[in-house]
Amino acid sequence: MALSTETSTPAEAARLPVGRRALLALSRLWAWAFLLLLILFFVASVPIFSGISFLSIRNSQNILIAIVPVLLLALGQTFVIISAGIDLSVGWVMSLASVLSALALRDSFDAGVPLPLAVLLGFCAAVLGAGAVGCINGIIIAKLKVPAFIVTLGSSFIVRGLALLWSENTTVVGLPDGVRAYGNESLVYLVSGDHPAFSVFAPPTLTGDMLRHMDRILPWPVVVTIVVVGMAMFLLHRMQFGRYTYAIGGSMQASLRAGIPVDRHIIKLYTLSAVTAGIGGFLSMLQFTAGSASIGDPLLLSSIAAVIIGGVSLFGGAGTVIGTVIGALIIAVLTTGLVMLNVPAFWQFIVVGAVVIIAVLIDQSRELIVGRHAGGSQ
Amino acid sequence: MSDPVLSVRKLVKRFGGLTAVKEVSFDVAAGEVVALLGDNGAGKSTLIKCVSGVHLPDGGEILFEGQPKTFAKPIDARSAGIETIYQDLALANNLDVPANIFLGREMKHRLLGGLIKTMDDKSMLREAREGLKALDIVFPTLTQPIESLSGGQRQAVAIARAVYWKAKLMIMDEPTNNLGVPEQQKVLELIRKLRDQGTPVILITHTMPDVFAVADRVIVMHRGRKVAEKSTSATNSTELVQYMVGALDDFAAAA
Numbered sequence: 001m002a003l004s005t006e007t008s009t010p011a012e013a014a015r016l017p018v019g020r021r022a023l024l025a026l027s028r029l030w031a032w033a034f035l036l037l038l039i040l041f042f043v044a045s046v047p048i049f050s051g052i053s054f055l056s057i058r059n060s061q062n063i064l065i066a067i068v069p070v071l072l073l074a075l076g077q078t079f080v081i082i083s084a085g086i087d088l089s090v091g092w093v094m095s096l097a098s099v100l101s102a103l104a105l106r107d108s109f110d111a112g113v114p115l116p117l118a119v120l121l122g123f124c125a126a127v128l129g130a131g132a133v134g135c136i137n138g139i140i141i142a143k144l145k146v147p148a149f150i151v152t153l154g155s156s157f158i159v160r161g162l163a164l165l166w167s168e169n170t171t172v173v174g175l176p177d178g179v180r181a182y183g184n185e186s187l188v189y190l191v192s193g194d195h196p197a198f199s200v201f202a203p204p205t206l207t208g209d210m211l212r213h214m215d216r217i218l219p220w221p222v223v224v225t226i227v228v229v230g231m232a233m234f235l236l237h238r239m240q241f242g243r244y245t246y247a248i249g250g251s252m253q254a255s256l257r258a259g260i261p262v263d264r265h266i267i268k269l270y271t272l273s274a275v276t277a278g279i280g281g282f283l284s285m286l287q288f289t290a291g292s293a294s295i296g297d298p299l300l301l302s303s304i305a306a307v308i309i310g311g312v313s314l315f316g317g318a319g320t321v322i323g324t325v326i327g328a329l330i331i332a333v334l335t336t337g338l339v340m341l342n343v344p345a346f347w348q349f350i351v352v353g354a355v356v357i358i359a360v361l362i363d364q365s366r367e368l369i370v371g372r373h374a375g376g377s378q
Numbered sequence: 379m380s381d382p383v384l385s386v387r388k389l390v391k392r393f394g395g396l397t398a399v400k401e402v403s404f405d406v407a408a409g410e411v412v413a414l415l416g417d418n419g420a421g422k423s424t425l426i427k428c429v430s431g432v433h434l435p436d437g438g439e440i441l442f443e444g445q446p447k448t449f450a451k452p453i454d455a456r457s458a459g460i461e462t463i464y465q466d467l468a469l470a471n472n473l474d475v476p477a478n479i480f481l482g483r484e485m486k487h488r489l490l491g492g493l494i495k496t497m498d499d500k501s502m503l504r505e506a507r508e509g510l511k512a513l514d515i516v517f518p519t520l521t522q523p524i525e526s527l528s529g530g531q532r533q534a535v536a537i538a539r540a541v542y543w544k545a546k547l548m549i550m551d552e553p554t555n556n557l558g559v560p561e562q563q564k565v566l567e568l569i570r571k572l573r574d575q576g577t578p579v580i581l582i583t584h585t586m587p588d589v590f591a592v593a594d595r596v597i598v599m600h601r602g603r604k605v606a607e608k609s610t611s612a613t614n615s616t617e618l619v620q621y622m623v624g625a626l627d628d629f630a631a632a633a
Contacts (some may be wrong), residue, residue, distance in 0.1 A: 238496045240484050243473075247481055250472035257468040258482035259453050317472035 027366045031311060031326045031359070038330065042337035049341050057190065057215045059340075063332045064222045065287075069094065071225055071328040072280030073296070073303035074310075075232045076273030078324045081307055082236075083269050084249040084316025085141065085148040089156040090277040090303065093133050094296030096163040097126035097281025102172035102291025105179065115178045119286075126282035127275055133159055134274025138267030152270075163293040172291030183286030186216035187223050221283040228279060233321040245269065249316030305352060306331055309359040330355065382407050383443060383547055383578050384429065384460075390437030391424050398424040400602040401438065406547065411569060411579045413593035413610070415586075417622050421602040422582050426549055429580075430462040431455035443546065459546030463536045465555055471525035471532075475517065476506035478524060479539045509542040510534075513571055530561030537568050541577070548572060549580045554588055566591050584622075586615045600624045 026033065039055070046054040053059070073090045080087045105122030109115060133155060140151045189204055191197035193213035197204045203214065218226075236242035244265050247255045255262050277296070285291050310327030312319025334355070335348045382405035391399040399421045406412050416422040428435045431449030440447050442458055449455040452462070469478050480502045486495040506520055515534045517527070524532055533553055540548055550569070554562040569579055569592045581593060589596050590610055598606040598621040606613075606621040606628045620626040 234496075240486065240495065240497055243477060243481075243484060243497060246473060247470045247477075250470035251468070254468045254470045254478075254481065257452060257464075259456065260482045317470075 024366065027362050030362050031309060031323065031330065034355075035326055035330050035333065038333050038337065042333065042340070046337065046340045052340070054337065054340060057217065059336070061186075061215065061217060061219065061222075063329075063336050065219060066336060067328050067332040068221045068225045069280045069284055069295070070299050070302045070306055070331065071325065072228065072276050072283070073299055074306040074324045074328055075228060075321065076276035077303055077307050078232070078310070078312055078319055078321060079236065079245055079269050080148075080273045081312045081314060082249045082316060082319045083245050083266065084252075085266070085269065086152065086304075086314075087134075087137070087270060087273045088149065088152040088300065089133065089137060089159055090273060091297040091300030092156045092159040092163060093130045093274045094277040094281040094284070094299065095293045096133070096159050096166075096296075097130045097278035098285045098295050099163050099167040099172055099281075099291040099293050100129040101126035101282045101285045102175060103166065105285070106172065106175050109176045115176055118176070119179065119182055122285065123282050126278040126285070130274040130278025130281065131271050134271040135267060137274070138270035141270060142263035142266035148270075160293075160297070167291060167293045169293070173289075175285075175289050175291075179286060179289050182220060183283065183289065184216070184219060186219040188217040190215045190217055221287055224279070224283060228276065229321065229325060232276075236321050241265075241268070246317060249313075249318075251317075302331055302352070303328075305356045308356055311359070311363060313363070327359075381444060382441075384580075385441040385444075386425075386429065386438070387441065388438035389425065389428055389435050389440070391421075391428055391433055392436050398602050399428065399435075402599070402602075402604045403438075404597050404604065404607065406578045406580060408578055409573055409576045410594045411573050411581060411592050413581045413583055413589040413596040414599065415583060415589060415596055415618060415622060416599035417584065419601075420599040420622070422599050423551070424602075425599070426462070426551065426580065426582055429455070430460055430549055459544065460549065461540035461543070461545035461547070462549040462551065463533070463540060463553065464551050469524060469532055469536060472523050474523055475510075475520040475535055476502040478535055479506045479509065479542055481539075483543070505542070506538075510538050513538055513541060513568060515568075528561060529557050530564050533557070533561075533565050534568060537565075537572070541572065541575075545577060547578050547580070549582070551582045552585075553581070554583070554585060562588075586618065589618070590615065598622055600627070603627075604629060 042054040046052065073094060077087055077090060101122035104125035105118045108121045109118040113121065137148075137151050137155050140146050141148045185203065187200065189197075189199045191204060191214045203216075236245065244255070244260050247258070247260060248262055248265060252262065281296060284295050288295075306327035307319070307324050308314065308327070309330055310319065310323030310325070312323065331352055334351055338348050338351065339345070384406040386405075387403050388401045389399055389403070390397065390401055402421075402425055404412070414422045414426065424433065427433045429440060429449075431452040431454050434448070434450060440449070442460065447458060449458070449460075455462070470481060473481070476499070485498040485501045485505070487498050488495055503520060510517065510520075513534070515538060517531065524535060527535070537548075553565050553569070557565065566588065569581065572579055573592075573594075579592075581588065583589060593610050596606075596608050596610055596613065596618065597604055598608075598618060600622060601624065605624070606618070606626065608618075617626070621628075
């Protein structure tokens with residue numbers, strides 16, 4: 001005898017009236033739709049107020065650069081929140097990584113290490129320093145069963161202290177000149193105007209006036225971030241690592257009983273979260289040719305906002321990498337667009353805050369649309 | 379009767395001064411359903427947790443397939459072939475059916491000579507569908523999170539998972555609790571199917587109709603002791619209730 005389906009919601013969903021089904025689809029895709037509407041709105045309104053185009057090559061690249069640090073913090077956070085955890089330390093971890101990588105790069109270069117190798121050493125310092133913090137966070141959370149909120153709150157203070165200590169409470173400067181190219185040159189160059197040109201990897205040789213017409217498309221930090229996004233998607237959606245992450249967020253009990261090494265996985269998750277923040281710190285160090293302890297903390301809440309707008313449930317078990325990317329894009333487009341409309345900066349916070357709350361409301365309304373099934377067949 | 383799959387000998391479990399299980403012995407043979415009956419606190423859950431590796435017994439021994447076994451952790455019992463399906467089902471409700479059936483034992487593609495392994499979702503879906511079909515379980519779609527399934531359907535997923543991984547003994551803790559009547563019938567149907575395929579089942583319950591619907595034998599516990607062991611065809615619910623409340627006791631002399 002077959003277990004029939006008269007009580008199941010997939011069948012119910014298929015039976016929903018057309019209007020509700022459309023509403024359901026919209027509630028799933030609302031972030032994409034919202035992003036599209038935002039871009040359309042700014043494309044239409046920005047030229048009226050400031051006389052420049054919103055989606056110009058230069059401005060779109062500015063948006064992408066602005067997104068890099070927030071997105072890198074948000075990527076690791078996506079994994080952690082899907083597992084029903086939270087990592088409040090990533091902001092200061094990014095700061096620490098920025099300081100450590102600047103010190104490693106500068107000191108090794110001053111000691112005679114060639115620049116590319118010194119940059120690599122800076123990268124290693126950022127990733128290892130950040131990874132160590134994440135690993136310790138994970139061990140305390142998984143093995144000693146201290147809530148993640150508390151552990152990462154505490155470690156964020158500790159890391160803050162270390163970052164300020166090692167940077168001697170000032171910006172780490174004196175980096176070799178060549179570093180600027182790593183952070184600011186790009187994959188593709190496009191020259192418009194009287195003498196159009198196009199080149200890949202190395203900028204075209206230009207004289208004074210033409211430089212003003214050159215656009216850098218896909219600056220290296222953006223390229224690195226795209227690669228990290230690709231790896232994160234692969235890890236979360238194609239590999240067992242991702243499956244375990246969803247399972248732990250969905251049911252810790254079920255994961256334990258299925259024989260998943262839950263403790264080890266949690267340690268890996270917090271290490272991963274810190275490492276993506278570390279890469280963010282490294283890239284910002286390249287971009288500003290300086291290590292700064294104050295770089296990361298202001299981005300923490302934006303990164304969590306990006307994750308939530310992107311549809312990751314704070315209760316764990318649900319979310320996607322691409323959702324987080326969309327969430328980060330929404331925040332970047334919003335803030336850039338509002339600046340270009342000459343809206344005072346504090347309005348950005350008010351708008352972003354409202355979007356976060358609306359995002360969660362839309363996620364919750366999905367259950368109302370379907371008519372939540374209470375499990376069992378009563 | 380063929381050699382027992384599971385043989386429990388004089389098992390004792392104490393919690394501080396309280397003896398929750400007092401020298402209980404019983405056998406389970408291939409292809410039979412044994413009901414473990416008792417009021418709340420009779421010790422049936424504790425007994426079964428000793429068999430499934432949740433508790434370490436303080437005395438007696440457990441023989442599985444003729445070999446004495448010590449299960450220090452639930453995973454030890456599982457890898458020996460004892461699958462326990464708990465009331466809360468131990469499924470991840472945010473994952474779909476194949477993901478749950480293969481949770482912790484995912485099928486994988488090997489890329490770059492095994493350097494990178496990706497999940498083989500297609501094969502897992504195919505295997506899950508075949509595994510469910512072998513039990514005559516049909517879902518409209520297997521790729522929805524199982525939170526959208528009914529309680530009985532989720533119970534079926536848990537059973538299918540145990541069957542797929544070749545459970546040699548299935549322990550089910552109150553499997554019909556919290557289910558509507560039609561779904562209860564379907565779960566009982568599944569238990570009969572398991573028995574017909576040769577997998578023995580221990581059914582923990584205090585629901586009398588379930589006992590007579592599927593069990594071949596019934597063991598009644600009262601205050602940590604086995605007070606009766608009967609073939610279901612040789613007893614009735616009135617008699618079983620008397621054992622459950624302690625009015626009758628077949629093994630009083632041994633106590």
